[in-house]
Amino acid sequence: MNDLRYPIGQYQRRTVADAGERLALIGSMRELPEKLRHTVADLPDDHLNISYREGGWTIRQVIHHLADSHMNGYMRFKLALTEDSPEIKPYRQDAWALTHENFDTAVEVSVNLLDGIHKRWTNLLASLTDMDYERKFIHPETGPWTLHEALGLYEWHGRHHLAHIQSVGKR
Secondary structure, three states, rough: OOOOOOOOOOOOOOOOOOOOHHHHHHHHHHHHHHHHHHHHHOOOOHHOOOOOOOOOEEEHHHHHHHHHHHHHHHHHHHHHHHOOOOOOOOOOOHOOOOOHHHOOOOOHHHHHHHHHHHHHHHHHHOOOOOHHHEEEEEOOEEEHHHHHHHHHHHHHHHHHHHHHHHHHOOO
């Protein structure tokens, strides 16, 4: 792990290849909250205020960020499924990570929130057809995203930040 910013490698935008790969990604997303819960349970509380790298967010901020990001992701999927190529509103994740509740809210609150979001989201994902996965949302900074592409992004995103948290426990 040479680059602490990308412990599993940088995200490579791609379209999910087939239904088998899609099911594997959905399964990974379904497992994320429990893996996160298990990883956090093994960390002493004072470790939650340690940054995973110099200049990076604390573990507490990363956990709250996952909930923020995946709430937005779930909404983006719902928008794409119910509107024709909607333009989504981006948010400033670095500014969100600095809001007050990210410093004094128990991480279990965001783990539980993530658990609920992922139950709804993975149930939705498992119900979609190949045509549904071709639906798009438009990100004003990065352009159009099919739901196939976005599935790969959010699955990677969860593993990416889980690896950040696990790296602190290993160090």
